Structures are given as C-alpha cells and as structure tokens.
Amino acid sequence: MTWSDVTADWGRWFQHMKTRFPNLDDSAMPFLKQDRGRFEAYLADTHHLSLIEAREEFEDFLFVETLVQDA
Template sequence: MMTWTELTHDWANGFARAKTRFPELDERDMPFLKLDRARFEAYLADRHNLTIEEAREEFADFLYVEGLNREYED
C-alpha cells in the first residue's frame, strides 16, 4: 500500500493520478491540503458529496491500488 508520505513526496504525479480517481479535486486548493491527510480527506468528502468515512475508505482504496500499480511498474 502506498502511504500518504509517498504520495506527497511526488505530488505532481500523485495529484494527477488522484485527479483521475477524484475528478472534483481542484489543483488550486492543493498546496495547503497536501500537508495534512485528514484535511485532504475532509476536502475530498466535501467535493465529492461523501461522508468523511466514505472519503477515508475511498482514499485508502486509492492508495492501495496505487501501491499495487507501483509494484507492478517496478
């Protein structure tokens, strides 16, 4: 599973992949959101009309799939 730290380490690539999964993300909001996972998940919930728990689950699923993709690419 990919971690939040790994995702934010290469934010340009990570954001592009997240935007594919979560199309309502707005790049202009990201500079401050990428610093705090809980804040990002709350933003994700708000932008995608999810509960905070749904947003956490969806984001955890995204990180899991990204981790699998990374293993496959290596």
C-alpha cells in the same frame, strides 16, 4: 503506498488522484497536501461523501496504486 509517498511526489500523484477524484481543484492542493485529514475532509466535501467514505475511498486509491507499482 502511504500519504508520505504521495506528498513526496505530489505533482505526479495529484494527476493520478484527479483521475479517481475529478472534482479536486488544483488551487486548493497546496494547502491540503500538508495534512491528510484536511485532504480527506476536502475530498468528502467535493465528492459528496461522508468523511468515513472519503477515508475509505482514499485508502482504496493508495492500495490500488501500490498494486500497480508492484506489478
């Protein structure tokens, strides 16, 4: 799964992301879904992660969701 897949069906994937990243704020999402870098920076800030950790966590999220879809 890719960032494009997430943004193509944002409503669905945002709910999945909130399960993994509970500090995401609904009101910030319209601005963040247009830019993965901004989203990852926001994720780092709201979940007390470094930017590298946030990128890795989001990559893990995408990987796991790909496995679930392929199952």
